[in-house]
Amino acid sequence: MKDLIYFDHAATTAMHTDVLQAYVEVIGEGAGNPSSLHAQGRAAREKVSKARDALAGILNCDASELVFTGSGTESDNSALFGAAYAQKKRGKNGIVTTAIEHHAVLNACRELETQGFSLKILPVDEYGRVSVEDAKAAINEATAVVSIMAGNNETGTLQPIAEIGEWARKHKALMHVDAVQAFGYIDIDLREWPVDLLSLSAHKINGPQGVGLLYIRKGSPFQPLLYGGSQERSRRASTENVAGIVAFAKAAELASIQRDERREHAENVRSTLLKELSEQLGEQSFAVNGHPDDRLPHIVNISFVGISSASMLMNLDLAGVAVSGGSACNSGSLKPSHVLSAMNISAERVSSAVRFSFGLGNTREQAEKTAKITATISARLRNR
């Protein structure tokens, strides 16, 4: 695996060595159950509490507003069902979201629609960005929840969540933001942001898989998804994943301390790849999908028109480069990406898109090598 180039950090990331150490330490000690009253239980409770405090410090919110979950998907589902059901009791029945959300949001919204909620899915422009005016026109007194992601997982495009959140607040609609992909790369300040619910996931920031976080602003109406014990202040029953939670907090601390450095590093690898592709292939042979400036630094979505996403992906894989053809959950199905399809770009561009995403361990040399490999594959497939 040594020579493999992993350019799929938006799908998942390897644990940082310090994070792994924190994780293994807790597992090795034999984490107690935080609900147990004995010393081992109290020690476990203390660990979870410290991790929650650390995350609250990073997000600038109160620790009591944070609920640990089992994934970003669970956070998204809990936010949407939890807020929608609670708001329904107040006579609100509308859900507003965008066409480019992760399926964890879109499919939860569609399920709410089958349950009788009225769903409005906002379109996006050619950069994959929702318009504030469209959002304002869709949000009214009947709106229960508005769900708009911070940064898109396929293109990296950032969304105008602050303006939309302000508008949602005026209409007493709850604003949910899926920040799973943006966390670690942008500053999230929950005292400043007009946001009531926010989803995060540890495995996108060099933390472990299977741990998520849901922020629920104090006083927000919320109905839990899981019932059982009174863990997480009765907002999410389940014995806590103590080692995962400790490791998540460690990963978040590192990401927060190193944010500027990581942004710069990702930008460097990204721009090296694009520059090298221009030199190797010529600028007319590929097109970048997504916003050129208002975007996350670690993702670039590129169409090699004339070559299907699946062919490019498989050939890169054979050459030792791991990339994605869209979001990870879709890549097995070869379905055209719903995100790119919503962007009003040509069908050829949609079907030839490849997502490169960067993170720890990547180098500019890897980007140069990948561009050369891509050019060779491209010449071979185009000349067939």
Ligand SMILES: Cc1ncc(COP(=O)(O)O)c(C=O)c1O
């Ligand atoms: C934007 C976004 N939301 C939600 C998720 C789901 O997170 P998890 O894999 O932790 O369930 C992902 C993962 O790809 C994502 O990119």
